[in-house]
Amino acid sequence: MSLRELVVLGTASQVPTRQRNHNGYVLLWDGEGILFDPGEGTQRQMLHTSVAAHDLTRICLTHFHGDHTLGLPGVIQHMSLDGVPHEVTAHFPASGRAYFERLRHATPFHDTVALREAPITAPGVIAGGGSGAELPFTLEARRLSHRIEAFGYRLTEPDARRMLPDRLAAHGIGGPDVGRLQRDGELRGVRLADVSEPRVGQRFAFVMDTRLCDGVYELADGCDMLVIESTFLHADAELAEVAGHLTAYQAGRVAAESGVRHLVLTHFSQRYQDTELFAAEAREAGFEGELTAARDLMRIPVPKRRR
Numbered sequence: 001m002s003l004r005e006l007v008v009l010g011t012a013s014q015v016p017t018r019q020r021n022h023n024g025y026v027l028l029w030d031g032e033g034i035l036f037d038p039g040e041g042t043q044r045q046m047l048h049t050s051v052a053a054h055d056l057t058r059i060c061l062t063h064f065h066g067d068h069t070l071g072l073p074g075v076i077q078h079m080s081l082d083g084v085p086h087e088v089t090a091h092f093p094a095s096g097r098a099y100f101e102r103l104r105h106a107t108p109f110h111d112t113v114a115l116r117e118a119p120i121t122a123p124g125v126i127a128g129g130g131s132g133a134e135l136p137f138t139l140e141a142r143r144l145s146h147r148i149e150a151f152g153y154r155l156t157e158p159d160a161r162r163m164l165p166d167r168l169a170a171h172g173i174g175g176p177d178v179g180r181l182q183r184d185g186e187l188r189g190v191r192l193a194d195v196s197e198p199r200v201g202q203r204f205a206f207v208m209d210t211r212l213c214d215g216v217y218e219l220a221d222g223c224d225m226l227v228i229e230s231t232f233l234h235a236d237a238e239l240a241e242v243a244g245h246l247t248a249y250q251a252g253r254v255a256a257e258s259g260v261r262h263l264v265l266t267h268f269s270q271r272y273q274d275t276e277l278f279a280a281e282a283r284e285a286g287f288e289g290e291l292t293a294a295r296d297l298m299r300i301p302v303p304k305r306r307r
Contacts, residue, residue: 004029004202004302006227006264008294009038009045013231013245014067015270016040021296022067023267025227026051027204029155029302030136034058035075036153036206036227042071043078048297053082058089058127058139062208063150064096073106079113087114091126091141094119095149120151123215137201142218144210146244152208152219157201167195200306208267211244212254220258224303227294228254229267230278252282255289261303263287266294 009024016022022039026046033055035042046052056079061069079088092100097119104115120126120141128135137157144150163182168174171190173181181187181195205219207228220226232240234249246254248265255263265278272278275293282291292300 006225006298006300006302007049007051008264008266008296008298008300009042009049009051011266011268011275011294011296012039012067013229013267013269014065017270019296020268020270021045022071023208024071025206025266026055027155027206028055029204032057032135034060034155036060037062037068037208038071038075039067040070043074045297046075049299053079053084056084056088057086059091060139060153060206061090061092061096061100062144062152062206063093063146063148064099065148065209068208069099069103072103076104076113076115077107077109079115080109080111084113087116089116089118089127091118091120091139091153093149093151094121123151140219142215143213144207144215145213146209146211150209152210152215153206154219154223155204157203159201160199161192161196162199163196171195202302202305204302209244210246211241212246212250216246216254217258220254220260222258223260224306225262225264225300226255226258226260227264227266230265230282231267231269233272233277234281248278248281249285252285252287255282256286260287260289261306262290262292262300264292264294264300 007026010021012020021041023037024042025036027034035056123142126141127139129138137155140154141151185192203223205223205226228251230248230251231245232247234247240247279293
C-alpha cells in the first residue's frame with residue numbers, strides 16, 4: 001500500500017523552545033521523500049521519527065532565513081555518510097544561490113551524494129508534469145511575500161480513473177485486457193467510462209513565511225492538505241504584517257476560502273506557549289475541515305482520496 005503522510009520534524013519559528021525544534025517537514029509520497037525547510041536539529045529529529053537519509057529524494061527550501069536552512073549542511077553530509085545511492089534534487093530561490101553554496105560546503109567532508117541543484121527563477125512547474133515526466137505528480141512553485149525572496153510549493157497528482165471490478169466482470173474484462181482498456185480507452189465495444197469512475201488527484205501545499213498574497217491562495221486552492229505558517233495570533237496582526245508573516249486567523253480564512261480539506265498550522269512564535277489557541281483562531285475564521293496544530297514528531301496522514 002502506498003504511503004502518503006507528513007512527518008513534522010519541528011514547529012518553531014525564529015527561535016526554538018523547549019518543546020519546539022526549528023522547522024523541518026518531510027512529505028512521504030509513495031516512493032518520494034521531500035524534505036521542506038530543514039532548520040537546526042533536523043538530523044536528530046529525523047532519528048526520532050525513523051526518517052532515514054535514504055528516504056529523501058528531494059529538498060525544497062522556501063527561502064534562506066536561518067530557521068529554514070541551517071540544518072541543510074548536516075542533512076547533506078549525513079546523506080554522504082550513509083552512502084545514499086540515488087540522485088537528490090534541491091529546489092531553492094535562485095536569488096539565494098550563494099547562500100546555498102555556502103550551506104552545501106559549510107565544512108569539509110567526504111562528498112559523495114549526487115545532489116542536483118534546481119534553482120527557481122520564476123513561478124510555475126519545477127518538476128514533473130511534462131511529456132515523459134519521471135514523477136507521478138507535478139511540483140509547482142509560487143512566489144510569496146516575505147522580507148526576502150520566498151517561494152511556496154504545491155504538489156498535484158493528475159486526475160485519473162478508478163476501475164470498478166463489478167462492471168469489469170459484467171463485461172467479461174479481466175487480466176491483461178484491463179490494461180489494454182486503460183491504455184486504449186475502448187476494448188471490444190466497451191468504453192473506459194463504462195467500467196470506471198473519475199478519480200480526483202490529490203493536492204498538497206507548503207506555505208511558509210509570507211504575508212497574504214495571491215501566491216498563498218494559488219497554492220492552497222483545493223488542497224487535500226495545506227501546511228501553512230501561522231507565526232502570530234491575530235491580536236498581533238500588525239506585527240505579522242511588518243515581519244512578513246501570517247496569523248492563525250488569516251491561515252484559517254485562506255483554508256476556508258480555498259476548499260482545503262486538512263489544515264496543518266505550524267511555525268509558531270516563541271512568544272506563545274499554547275498552540276491550541278492557533279487552532280481555535282483558525283476555527284473562528286470559518287474553517288470547518290480537519291485541523292491540526294502541529295507538534296514536533298507528529299505523523300499526519302494525507303486525507304484519503306475524494307469520492
